[in-house]
Amino acid sequence: NAGVTQTPKFQVLKTGQSMTLQCAQDMNHEYMSWYRQDPGMGLRLIHYSVGAGITDQGEVPNGYNVSRSTTEDFPLRLLSAAPSQTSVYFCATWTGFTDTQYFGPGTRLTVL
């Protein structure tokens, strides 16, 4: 089992460009989330999903969109990238049986 995978590992964008960060899991977990990690700020929740077709906003949702059409995939979309979105992005999954979060390896995004 691959667990939680994220692509790409690194990405450089210009201001105003759009892109999608991919997250996939083969653990059959119902819950998935996106975090951004910035120096000194810890892990801040962007969006999360409690199941296919259900998403909700986290602490810092502005500038990001998500959808969850399948249990396995939870893509994060940046519609018009801004330098403030330069960060490391982590996807996580978990199940209500254990509450333990399983994180992907991260995507390092730089917006110029």
Place this chain on the structure above:
Amino acid sequence: GENVEQHPSTLSVQEGDSAVIKCTYSDSASNYFPWYKQELGKGPQLIIDIRSNVGEKKDQRIAVTLNKTAKHFSLHITETQPEDSAVYFCAASRPGGSYIPTFGRGTSLIVHP
């Protein structure tokens, strides 16, 4: 909502010393308290967790203590080794899965050989 404070932000110790990281939380309904370790260039990974029906849990050199009355919990690492160097995050949440955990801001632990 829940608020989790974590201290210190940086901790530097000599190999073989003990390290203690402390967290406080605000929501008295929280009863699941995990600790995650993040090595350089990787995602966080669970190293130990505790639920509110116990006060202490140990796993080899790692232990976590919980004081529900004071709303604080701590991570203790004994006999530190260079491979313990990483960023450690505490978190607090309610059970049942649909409650999103709230993370502390992290502690960068540096173990000097």
